[in-house]
Structures are given as structure tokens and as C-alpha cells.
Amino acid sequence: MSGDARKTAEGLSYLSGFGNEHSSEAVPGALPEGRNSPQRAPLGLYAEQLSGTAFTEPRAHNRRSWLYRIRPSAAHPAFTRTDNGAIRTAPFTETVPDPNRLRWNPLPEPPAGTNFLGGLWTLGGNGDAAQRTGMAVHLYHADTSMERVFSNADGELLIVPERGALLLHTEFGLLRVAPSEVALIPRGVRFRVELLDSADDGGRAPAARGYVCENYGAPFRLPDLGPIGANGLAHARDFRAPVAAxxxxxxxxxVVNKFCGNLWTATYDHSPLDVVAWHGNHVPYVYDLRRFNVIGTISYDHPDPSIFTVLTSPSDTPGLAGIDFVVFAPRWLVGEDTFRPPYFHRNVMSEYMGLVEGAYDAKAEGFVPGGGSLHNMMSAHGPDRETFDRASAAELAPQKVDDGLAFMFETRWPVTLTPHAAGAEHLQRGYDGVWQGLERHFRPLR
Structure with a gap:
């Protein structure tokens, strides 16, 4: 952005506890003492509250931040509609929910000059953004940094890079996120995306690529641990917030605003990324997936994959998530007399799975970094034939699984595809074939 006059060094601070109150100031004295909205805010700034939940939600669930900025957000011209590109939003009604198991290769290379917003491609989703229920699965592919600023009134965005590091310029400061990390941009927070990888000899930067979960429902939070106790899974201390800039x-x-599924644009006469200080708990953050503390069996059999939940968006039914974000991080497998890859199963939840790096231990080939699979509710799935044969005959010594990093967006409702996802050239037409050849082994006792 021309005329960039950022007034602090790039940096991150560890959150002292996920969802707790935090603060940062780029200029000493910019945060007021003892009041959120004093009669005159320090340094001639404007005080503004950004509410991510209703005012009266329970204290433990309430999300809001106070921003102390050069100009208030209200100082902007009218928005007008602009092209949505390949972005779609719930309710998804252009196709019907598909019970078939589906898998895609990575997105094709983007046209030169494609930025993060222009490179967003919606695979599908569920719910209703205007009713603040459900979710959407997007992918992105970009080779150019954004000049525009973007905000999403429909929900929060969980960004999962697969290729290429990103620098997120947010109202709260700067967040660097790279493959094996995730970043969350809360509902309504303005940001732009800068690509960090250098250009090649031909002058073109390698394209950044990844996944985005758009959460229309309750904000992501850490799951309850139940019988696990006080420790395990994602630690609150490992989430990092930006330092004010x-x-x-x-x-x-x-400035582009996503509102009820459509993109709207307005040209400001100043940058809206002008927050000098802030405090609150409605803040962007980054989390390193390799810090996930994996819990698993040390005897036999498989715990359910819910033990891999990093973040959850609760629904109105206790224990039934609108979305769970699940990671299959490096771990040891030691179960005795146990089929160690993920078991064959059918699930009331719907599962979109992506791969950040390496290989996934339930698939021999075809599931590649940047690609993804969708198994809607009650769609039977599990290891392919080659994996089944290999795992059934494997010597069950302790095994370290550290050659891949996969994740899952798991949701309570079926994921309905967009037409461009259902008809994509990179959709694998022969996916069902991976389960062919699973032979009959039944031998009844005589």
C-alpha cells in the first residue's frame, strides 16, 4: 500500500490465556487508564468498541475489543456492490447435497496478478450466514499481495496455509502465518494479505495456497477436556496475538466488505488499519499446529478422532459442534493388536479433510498437499485397499507418524457443493476406486 507509515516493528505476543483480556499499544500512553471510553481519549484518538458477540452473552463467551484509532470506522463513504468472483455463501441452494465420497486435486495455478481475495474459491458449505449458523469451505491460490483491505461481516475466517507464508496486516497489528500454522481473523476485523515468498528468476513470486474455514456460528474456542483433565490438546498459552501497529x-x-454473501466496496480517504492501541478478547491470533499435545491410546484400539480437536464452534446442543477444527499432528502409535490407521466408519458429522504436507496414513496415493476430500454424513469411508493390506500385516512395533500434517473441518450439517466445485476439472472422478479390491476374508468356523 503506497504511503505505508507503520509505526511499530513486526511482532507477536503470546496470549496469557485463550479468550482472556489482552492489550497492546504502538505508542506509549495510547491506552486510556481506568476507562474504556473517556471523555477525551489519549493522544487525540477515537475510542471504538468492536463486538464479536451480543452484549448480553455470558461473560465466559463474550467477545469484544476496544480500539483506539486515528479515525473512527464510521468515517467512510457508501458501499456499492462488486463482483463476488468464485466466493459463495450459505445458504447453498444451487446444487443438492451429495452423499458420494468426493476428492479434489489442488487448485490450478492462478492467473498472474491474483491476490488472496481474488483467489478465494468456495467449495461448499451449510447453514445460513444471515442467521449466523453453519460454515463454508474455501480454498485460496494467489501470487500477488493485496492492496485492498477486506472485512467479513458474515463470520470469522480460519486460514490454513499449505504453501507460502503470509503476512496479515490487521487492525490489531501484524500476524505472520506459514504452513503448519493457522491464523484466525475474527468477524468484522479488517485486514489485507501480503505474500512473503520472494519472486523467482522470472520475476514471478511462487503462488501461495491454502484453505479457509468461514465460521458463521459461535466463535471458535478451545474444546472442553472432560476426562482428559487440565492438560492436553491445544494449550491456551500457545496462541499468539499481534503487537499493535x-x-x-x-x-x-x-475497502471490500463481505455482507450476507455479497461483496461490497468503498474507497476511503485513509487507511482503516489505523488502530494505535487496543484491549479486549475479540482479537486475531496465530497457532502453530506442531505445538498440539496429542492424546492417544497406550494400550489398544483407537480413541475417536475428537481427541485431535484444536478448536470448536459450539452449537445449541451440548457436545454437538457447528464446526470442529481437527489436526492429525505428528504422534506415536503404540497400540497392541490394533489396526493403526483410521478405522472404517460412518459418521453423523460431515468431514472435509485437507493436507498441508507429506502423506496421510489412511491413504496410499491421490490425497496430496493442497487437495481435499469430502465425506458427507453417513458416507462410508476409511483406509484404501493398499493401506488396509499393509497395516493388517505390519509388525506392531512403536511407530512415529511424523511425515505428514493433515486437518479436518468437521461439521454437524451436510456440506453442499457450489456448482464450480461439483464440476471442477480437478475433481477426481475415480475416487470410489480406492476401495475396490477389498477382498472377502470371511471364513466361518466349521
């Missing part, structure tokens, strides 16, 4: 930019800046 601001852009004091006078001049035209295009």
Missing part, C-alpha cells in the same frame, strides 16, 4: 495513511484505499 498502525498505518497513518492519507489517500484512497479500497
Amino acid at each position: 498502525y498505518q497513518d495513511v492519507e489517500g484512497p484505499v479500497e
Whole structure:
């Protein structure tokens, strides 16, 4: 962005506890003492509250932050509609939910000059964004940094890079996120995405690629641990928030707002990333998936994959998530007399799975980094024939699984595809074939 006058060094701070109150200031004295909205905010700033939940939600669930900025967010011209590109939003009604097992190769290379927003491609989703229920699965592919600023009134965005590091310029400061990490941008927070990888000899930067979960429902939070106790899974201390930074930019800046599924644009006469100080708990953050503390069996059999839940978006039914974000991180397998890859199963939840790096231990081939699979509710799935044969005959010594990093967006409702996902050239038409050749081994006792 021309005229960028960022006033602090890039940096991150560890959250002292997920969802707790935090604060940061780019200029000493910018945070008021003892009041959220004093009669005159320090340094001639404007005080503004950003509420991510209703005012009266329980204290433990309430999300809001106070921002102390150069100009209030209200100082902007009218928005007008702009092209949605390949972005779609719930309710998804252009196709019917598909019970078939589906798998895609990575997105094709983007046209030169494609940025993060222009490169968003919606696979599908469920619920209703206007009713704040459900979710959407997007992928992105970009080779150019954003100049525009983007905000999403429909929900929060969980960004999962698969290729290429990103620098997220947010109202709260800067977040660097790379493959094996995830970043969350809360509902309504403005940001732009800068690509960090250098250009090649031909002058073109390698394209950044990854996945995005758009959560229309309750904000992601850490799951309850139940019988696990006080420790395990994702530790609250490992989530990192940005250090306050601001852009004091006078001049035209295009701002794009996603509202009830459509993109709207307005040209501001200043940068909206002008927050000098902030405090609250409605903040962006980054989490390193390799810090996930995996819990597993040390005797026999498989615990259910819910033990791999990093974040959950609860629904109105206790224990039934609108979305679970699940990671299959490096871990040891030691179960005795146990089929160690994920078991054959049918699930009331719907599962979209992606791969960040390496290989997934339930699939021999075809499931590659940047690709993804969708198994809607009660769609039978599990290891392919080659994996089944190999695992059934394997010597059951302790085994370290550390050659891949897979994740899952798991949701209570079926995922309905967009037409461009259902008809994509990179959809694998022969996916069902991976389960062919699972032979009959039944030998009744005589």
C-alpha cells in the first residue's frame, strides 16, 4: 500500500490465556487508564468498541475489543456492490447435497496478478450466514499481495496455509502465518494479505495456497477436556496475538466488505488499519499446529478422532459442534493388536479433510498437499485397499507418524457443493476406486 507509515516493528505476543483480556499499544500512553471510553481519549484518538458477540452473552463467551484509532470506522463513504468472483455463501441452494465420497486435486495455478481475495474459491458449505449458523469451505491460490483491505461481516475466517507464508496486516497489528500454522481473523476485523515468498528468476513470486474455514456460528474456542483433565490438546498459552501497529495513511484505499454473501466496496480517504492501541478478547491470533499435545491410546484400539480437536464452534446442543477444527499432528502409535490407521466408519458429522504436507496414513496415493476430500454424513469411508493390506500385516512395533500434517473441518450439517466445485476439472472422478479390491476374508468356523 503506497504511503505505508507503520509505526511499530513486526511482532507477536503470546496470549496469557485463550479468550482472556489482552492489550497492546504502538505508542506509549495510547491506552486510556481506568476507562474504556473517556471523555477525551489519549493522544487525540477515537475510542471504538468492536463486538464479536451480543452484549448480553455470558461473560465466559463474550467477545469484544476496544480500539483506539486515528479515525473512527464510521468515517467512510457508501458501499456499492462488486463482483463476488468464485466466493459463495450459505445458504447453498444451487446444487443438492451429495452423499458420494468426493476428492479434489489442488487448485490450478492462478492467473498472474491474483491476490488472496481474488483467489478465494468456495467449495461448499451449510447453514445460513444471515442467521449466523453453519460454515463454508474455501480454498485460496494467489501470487500477488493485496492492496485492498477486506472485512467479513458474515463470520470469522480460519486460514490454513499449505504453501507460502503470509503476512496479515490487521487492525490489531501484524500476524505472520506459514504452513503448519493457522491464523484466525475474527468477524468484522479488517485486514489485507501480503505474500512473503520472494519472486523467482522470472520475476514471478511462487503462488501461495491454502484453505479457509468461514465460521458463521459461535466463535471458535478451545474444546472442553472432560476426562482428559487440565492438560492436553491445544494449550491456551500457545496462541499468539499481534503487537499493535498502525498505518497513518492519507489517500484512497479500497475497502471490500463481505455482507450476507455479497461483496461490497468503498474507497476511503485513509487507511482503516489505523488502530494505535487496543484491549479486549475479540482479537486475531496465530497457532502453530506442531505445538498440539496429542492424546492417544497406550494400550489398544483407537480413541475417536475428537481427541485431535484444536478448536470448536459450539452449537445449541451440548457436545454437538457447528464446526470442529481437527489436526492429525505428528504422534506415536503404540497400540497392541490394533489396526493403526483410521478405522472404517460412518459418521453423523460431515468431514472435509485437507493436507498441508507429506502423506496421510489412511491413504496410499491421490490425497496430496493442497487437495481435499469430502465425506458427507453417513458416507462410508476409511483406509484404501493398499493401506488396509499393509497395516493388517505390519509388525506392531512403536511407530512415529511424523511425515505428514493433515486437518479436518468437521461439521454437524451436510456440506453442499457450489456448482464450480461439483464440476471442477480437478475433481477426481475415480475416487470410489480406492476401495475396490477389498477382498472377502470371511471364513466361518466349521
